[in-house]
Amino acid sequence: MSKISGSEAVIKCLLEEGVDIIYGYPGGAIMPVYDELYKYQDKIQHVLTRHEQGATHSAQGFARISGRVGVAIATSGPGATNLVTGLADAQIDSTPMVCITGQVGSHLLGSDAFQETDIIGISTPITKWNYQITRASEIPEIFAKAFYIAKSGRPGPVLIDITKDAQFEEFNFSYKRINGIRSYKPTPIINMDKIRQAADLINMAKKPLIVWGQGVILGNAEKEFRDLIEKSGIPAAWTILGASAIPTDHSLNVGMLGMHGNYAPNVLTNECDVLIAIGMRFDDRVTGDVNRYAKQAKIIHFEIDPAEVNKNIEVDIPVLGDAKETLSKIIPLIDKKSHKNWLNEFKKLYQIEYDKVIHGELNPSKKGLTMGEVIKEINFQTKGNAAIVSDVGQHQMVACRYANFNKSKSNITSGGLGTMGFALPAAIGAKMASPEREVVAVIGDGGYQMTIQELGTVFQTKAAVKIVVLNNDFLGMVRQWQQLFFDKRYASTEMVNPDFVKIAEGYYLKAKRVTERKDLANAVEEMIKSNEPYFLEVVVEKEGNVFPMIPTGSSVSEIRLS
Amino acid sequence: MSKKTNKYTVSVYTEDSVGLLNRISAIFQRRHINIESFNSSMTEIESVQRWTILILTTEVQIKKIVGQINRQIEVIKAYYHTDEETIYQESCLFKIKSSLLFDDRQIQNIIKESNAVIVTVNPEFFVIEKSGRTHELDELYEKLSNYGILQYVRSARIAVTKAPLMISEILTDFKKNKNE
Numbered sequence: 001m002s003k004i005s006g007s008e009a010v011i012k013c014l015l016e017e018g019v020d021i022i023y024g025y026p027g028g029a030i031m032p033v034y035d036e037l038y039k040y041q042d043k044i045q046h047v048l049t050r051h052e053q054g055a056t057h058s059a060q061g062f063a064r065i066s067g068r069v070g071v072a073i074a075t076s077g078p079g080a081t082n083l084v085t086g087l088a089d090a091q092i093d094s095t096p097m098v099c100i101t102g103q104v105g106s107h108l109l110g111s112d113a114f115q116e117t118d119i120i121g122i123s124t125p126i127t128k129w130n131y132q133i134t135r136a137s138e139i140p141e142i143f144a145k146a147f148y149i150a151k152s153g154r155p156g157p158v159l160i161d162i163t164k165d166a167q168f169e170e171f172n173f174s175y176k177r178i179n180g181i182r183s184y185k186p187t188p189i190i191n192m193d194k195i196r197q198a199a200d201l202i203n204m205a206k207k208p209l210i211v212w213g214q215g216v217i218l219g220n221a222e223k224e225f226r227d228l229i230e231k232s233g234i235p236a237a238w239t240i241l242g243a244s245a246i247p248t249d250h251s252l253n254v255g256m257l258g259m260h261g262n263y264a265p266n267v268l269t270n271e272c273d274v275l276i277a278i279g280m281r282f283d284d285r286v287t288g289d290v291n292r293y294a295k296q297a298k299i300i301h302f303e304i305d306p307a308e309v310n311k312n313i314e315v316d317i318p319v320l321g322d323a324k325e326t327l328s329k330i331i332p333l334i335d336k337k338s339h340k341n342w343l344n345e346f347k348k349l350y351q352i353e354y355d356k357v358i359h360g361e362l363n364p365s366k367k368g369l370t371m372g373e374v375i376k377e378i379n380f381q382t383k384g385n386a387a388i389v390s391d392v393g394q395h396q397m398v399a400c401r402y403a404n405f406n407k408s409k410s411n412i413t414s415g416g417l418g419t420m421g422f423a424l425p426a427a428i429g430a431k432m433a434s435p436e437r438e439v440v441a442v443i444g445d446g447g448y449q450m451t452i453q454e455l456g457t458v459f460q461t462k463a464a465v466k467i468v469v470l471n472n473d474f475l476g477m478v479r480q481w482q483q484l485f486f487d488k489r490y491a492s493t494e495m496v497n498p499d500f501v502k503i504a505e506g507y508y509l510k511a512k513r514v515t516e517r518k519d520l521a522n523a524v525e526e527m528i529k530s531n532e533p534y535f536l537e538v539v540v541e542k543e544g545n546v547f548p549m550i551p552t553g554s555s556v557s558e559i560r561l562s
Numbered sequence: 563m564s565k566k567t568n569k570y571t572v573s574v575y576t577e578d579s580v581g582l583l584n585r586i587s588a589i590f591q592r593r594h595i596n597i598e599s600f601n602s603s604m605t606e607i608e609s610v611q612r613w614t615i616l617i618l619t620t621e622v623q624i625k626k627i628v629g630q631i632n633r634q635i636e637v638i639k640a641y642y643h644t645d646e647e648t649i650y651q652e653s654c655l656f657k658i659k660s661s662l663l664f665d666d667r668q669i670q671n672i673i674k675e676s677n678a679v680i681v682t683v684n685p686e687f688f689v690i691e692k693s694g695r696t697h698e699l700d701e702l703y704e705k706l707s708n709y710g711i712l713q714y715v716r717s718a719r720i721a722v723t724k725a726p727l728m729i730s731e732i733l734t735d736f737k738k739n740k741n742e
Contacts, residue, residue, distance in 0.1 A: 120581055125588040129635045130581070149635055182736040183577050183638040307629035 003170040006136030006162065007032035010100065011040045013143035016175045019071050021062065021432055023047045023055035025082075027075025028115060030102030032167035047432065047461055050453035052079050054425035056086020057451070060095050061429030064412045065387055065437070067220070069150050070429060073100040077115030080161070081122065085419055087157045088126040092416030093241060094218060096155035098146050099123075106134040106163040119161050128156030136169035144178045153186025154305045155218060188306055188320035190329060198276075198300045198317050199333035205274035207342045208234045209265070209297075211257055211286075214241035214415075215279015215304060219323035222246065222408045225278065228327050233338035235346050237265030239280050240396075241415040244405035248384065254346045258286040259550045260397040263357075263559060264349035266550065269294050270557040271345075278302040279323045282312040283416065292555035302326050356561045357547050362402065368541025369517055371398040371470050377520055378440055378468070379404040381528040386438040387412060387430055391423035391447035394476035397546045399442045421450030427465040428457055438466070438528065445471040445497055455507040458533045466527050467504075467535045472542050473497055480545045504535035511535040569598075570624045571648050571721045574613040574631055575605065575638040575729050582636050586613070589630045595619055599652075601718035607730060610638065616719045617642075639732055643723055650721035653693040655681070656706055657713040660688050669709055676702045687712060 004012070010033050014022065024046060026034045037046050049055040052074040059070030074083055080101040090097045104113040120132050129149045131142050139162070146158040202208060216225045222245050229236045229246070235254040238245065246253055255262030257269070266288075269275065275297040280286070287293045290312055301308075301315040302323055309318040319326050361372030375398055378386065384404030390396040390413040405411060412430055414422035427441035448469050458465060479493040504511035510532060514523045520538065527534045548559045576582055583602075590597055598616040605612045617624065624642045631640040660683060662669055673680065678692040692702050699716065 121584060124581065124584045125592070132580075180736065180739070181635065182733055184635045305633065307626070307633045309629075311626055311629070 004173050005032065005036070005167065006133075006139055006169050006171070007036045007167040009136060009139040009171070009173045010143070010162070010167070011036045011044065012173060013140060013175060014071065015040075015043060016177065017069070017143070017147045019044060019069070021045045021047060022071040022073055023049050023058040023062075023429065024073030025049060025052050025055060025075070025079060027079045027102065029076035029104055029164050030073065030079070030100075030167075032164065033073065033100070033102065033162075047428075047457065049425060050456045051451065052082035053085050053421065054451055054454045054457060056083050056090070056097070056099065057419075057422050057425035058429030058432075058457075059097050059099075060086060060090055060422075061389060061412055061426030062433040063095050063097055064426070065409050065430040065439075066433040067409065068433070069096045069098055069147055071098050071100070075102045075115065076104055076119070077117045079115075080117055080119035083159070084122060084126065085417075087123055087159065089414055089417040089419045089422065090157035091126045091128065093414065094155050094214060095157065096150040097157040098150050099157060099159045101159065101161045102167070103132065103161045103163045105165045107165070109134075109163070119159065123159045126157070127159050130159040130161070132161040132163070133166050134163050136166045136171045139166070140173060140175045144176060145181065148178050148181070149184070187304060187322045190321040190326055191319075192329070194317055194319045195326065195329050196333065198319050199330050201274055201298055201300060201317060202232060202234070202276065203335045207272045208232070208274040208276060208339070209268060209272035210234050210236035210276045210278060211239070211265070211269070211280055212236055212242045212245060212278040213239040213280025215302070215323050216242060216245040217408055219279060219304065221279070221323035221327050224324055224327035224331065226250075227331050228334065231331060231336050232334050233336075234276070235265075235339070235343055237262070239283065239286050239415070240400045240411070240413060242280060243400055243411035244408050247406050248404045252343075255350070256401055258283075259288070260401065260546050260548065262350070262401070263353035263548050263561065264346040266548070266556040266559045267349055268345060270296065270555065272297050274298050274300065276300045276302070277315070278327070279304070281308045284312070287312060288550045288554055288556045288558070292557075353548065353561065361398070366541070368544070369514070369520065369538060370544055371395050371540055372402050373517070374468065374470060374520065374524070374538050374540070375399055375402040375442070377524045378442075378528075381524050382438050382440065386410070386440045387434070389413065389423045389427040389430055389439060389441045391443040392418045392420045393444045393447060394480065394544070394546050395442055395444045395470040397477075420447035423447065424451050424467065425454045425457070427467070428454060428461065428463050431463045431465045432461070435464075440466045440468060442468050442470065444476060445469055445473060445495055445500075446475040448500070452503070455504060455509065459507040459509060462533065464531060464533050466530070467533070468527070469500055469535070469537045470540050471497065471500065471537055472540050472544065474542060476544070477546070479543070483543070483545070485551070500537045501535070509533050509535050511537075513537040513539065515539045565620055567618050567620055569645055570617045570619060570642045571645070571650060571719065572613075572615040572617055572624070572628060572631070572640060572642045573721065573723065573727070574615065574640040575727075576611045576613060577636040577638065578609055578611050579636045582634065585634050586631055589627055590617070593623060593627065595623065595627070599718035601720050603720070605729075607733065610729065610733075614718065614720050639727070639729060641723070641727065643721070647725065648721040648723050650695065650719050651693050652696060652699055652717055652719050653691065654699050654703070654714065654716040656690050656692075656711055657687050658690070658706065658709065658711060660684065660686055662709050663688060666709065669706070672702070672705050676705075678702060
């Protein structure tokens with residue numbers, strides 16, 4: 001057997017795991033791996049992002065649309081610390097990602113060497129697992145573990161730090177994928193008693209409500225989920241990361257939960273008799289005041305991660321396990337039903353929300369453009385087949401509320417961490433993972449400028465992402481809070497913005513600005529029809545607000561319509 | 563939910579792994595919980611470590627904390643127990659001026675009655691060691707502090723549980739499932 005270097009072994013490990021695209025940025029301590037990437041460029045495409053944070057979000061976008069593990073690579077020191085935001089985002093949103101960092105030579109570890117940083121220490125609380133490799137012979141086993149851990153059970157990010165000497169060192173390479181680690185139990189064993197108890201409770205319920213999250217998507221349980229709601233006839237509402245698991249227009253889809261979610265599912269959370277949570281973790285943005293959350297209801301929690309059960313909300317029946325398996329097991333025990341009267345209550349409340357909020361947002365008569373009408377136009381032009389990648393803020397809530405999704409894994413957004421700057425690089429990763437799909441990034445003027453440099457990546461890769469910036473010259477969500485809760489003291493939320501069209505044109509991208517309603521439809525149509533990347537700025541009303549809204553500390557049923 | 567705090571002994575069986583301690587301590591740090599004492603040792607199973615962590619917190623918190631510890635990849639299994647559910651010991655060393663031993667005979671009685679062991683005696687100082695439950699160590703400290711203590715150090719708690727923990731079974735099950 002001939003010996004190979006640690007850095008070549010890194011590439012061979014990635015190939016063994018089926019990796020064909022990685023996102024990254026070179027630098028001193030990772031140069032040996034980049035040298036191998038050069039040699040293997042026909043097998044692995046390396047995408048040079050303009051900042052390491054962009055590499056992580058691209059890897060996340062790649063993972064979120066495809067379900068595959070995203071890979072990002074960076075050098076030591078500042079290269080590694082620039083991965084931190086993406087790692088934290090992937091950890092809280094359960095995104096499978098492997099990050100590789102170079103590290104100073106092992107003889108220099110701990111000596112404050114040039115570009116040395118303790119990235120293992122730094123990334124520990126924001127990774128599912130991490131490991132520092134100091135000998136080349138460790139590489140195959142650690143990479144096999146990393147990919148297994150990243151994608152199994154509740155997925156998450158893994159970081160592998162490799163000292164420069166380990167990259168140079170030669171050894172006999174052989175690779176074996178792994179399917180188990182003795183101290184790690186990715187999927188809890190299913191307890192049939194709990195399944196039966198849950199089924200009994202569901203069958204007896206008069207006013208049941210299903211609340212689902214990303215666990216349905218991560219567990220590839222979309223079909224089982226749909227079977228369950230259709231058989232049981234139970235209305236179902238989603239967290240923003242759960243969006244798109246079933247089509248938006250499904251008759252039992254009663255909308256979005258939480259702070260800016262729909263009126264009916266929030267109000268009726270406090271009226272249902274059985275609340276069935278599936279693959280969601282009762283985030284505070286979903287529950288509002290936990291002491292006044294569904295107190296009248298019996299709660300069933302389908303969950304893969306035992307640490308999530310009873311963490312925020314005490315539940316009556318935990319059903320641990322992978323959603324695909326637990327749902328398959330419970331479906332035969334569920335009575336076929338329709339909850340017509342109960343469903344009508346959702347329809348009534350929807351009508352109230354429609355009259356007071358939705359109609360005006362989607363069909364405005366006022367002068368300024370609304371964010372909602374832009375999303376409506378995108379829905380129309382893409383027929384609901386696009387993946388929508390949103391950033392963080394008002395536009396995100398509007399995009400999630402009003403986007404139509406026909407297909408799962410189509411709503412890509414930073415949920416738990418709320419990372420401004422996520423969307424542009426994530427859209428690049430999503431488009432490269434699924435070139436056949438329309439990928440539309442919807443971004444605010446604030447978040448856009450946090451990773452605007454990734455326009456360089458768009459230009460260099462020609463990834464045909466469609467970039468829509470909804471520009472209100474404000475950090476709109478913070479401004480909305482200032483208006484509602486801080487007597488309109490707009491502290492540092494007004495933005496003096498550059499000419500975004502010129503900037504896009506500086507990167508040789510097709511670009512257009514819309515300021516009037518009459519031009520919107522044509523502009524969106526031109527953008528969607530374009531085979532190339534396209535930038536569209538839509539100037540929207542400056543002080544639009546997102547409603548409904550559950551103010552902090554309020555109960556879900558205290559949701560405000562204005 | 564009760565807000566009453568209690569002493570909990572957390573026992574964590576782990577793989578021998580660099581960095582895991584950092585991961586576990588972060589779980590306590592995030593919740594602003596102090597670690598009262600921490601002990602790492604080998605176990606009856608080869609290459610498996612046992613951590614014994616003493617925590618003062620509420621039952622609601624300790625359940626969530628142990629859940630999050632169990633989630634870590636290299637943790638084989640973590641448990642929490644109250645004092646009543648464990649047999650535990652702590653150990654301490656006192657360094658005292660030798661002259662006191664002869665000047666005041668009472669000190670010899672204290673040592674004898676407390677079942678402490680004299681580890682060493684030399685012309686300047688002597689060292690006694692005492693193992694026992696927390697309150698026994700506290701009592702001895704109180705008595706001896708009247709005479710003047712040159713140095714005092716106390717070990718972390720170590721504990722075994724009254725109920726069986728079945729760690730070997732967990733590990734055998736894994737092997738069995740893998741071979742199937």
